[in-house]
Amino acid sequence: MKKKQTARQVFAENLRTLRRKRGSSQEHLAELANLHRTYVGSVERAERNVSIDNMGRLAAALGVPLATLLQEARR
């Protein structure tokens, strides 16, 4: 059994997975969310203690409820 992921890691992984599923680049997603491309990259690497306002913008840019980006994968 893998170690339980932190909220940061869950969000990072879901964000990257969903962005790729949409066929979107970090740059494109950043533009839609009105954030910087390097910022989106660092969030996807779980380097940032991202705030709820920015999480909401990223979810809206991907067209999903924020809860979806925090859903833990079953392991």
Next chain:
Amino acid sequence: MKKKQTARQVFAENLRTLRRKRGSSQEHLAELANLHRTYVGSVERAERNVSIDNMGRLAAALGVPLATLLQEARR
């Protein structure tokens, strides 16, 4: 139909509702999450742009997955 709530408002409302369901005070929850009581109060009033790390601590203190605290109510 009501206006769509922001992520902040959804989190604030769910946090307060679940904390009360647990019969827990802001003070007690803050202690469990290792945060300050006045901070928890301001998060519950949607005044704070709370970070994902603190959201994770609050969810863990309440014993629920973080996604639960971001679930939008059906209106």
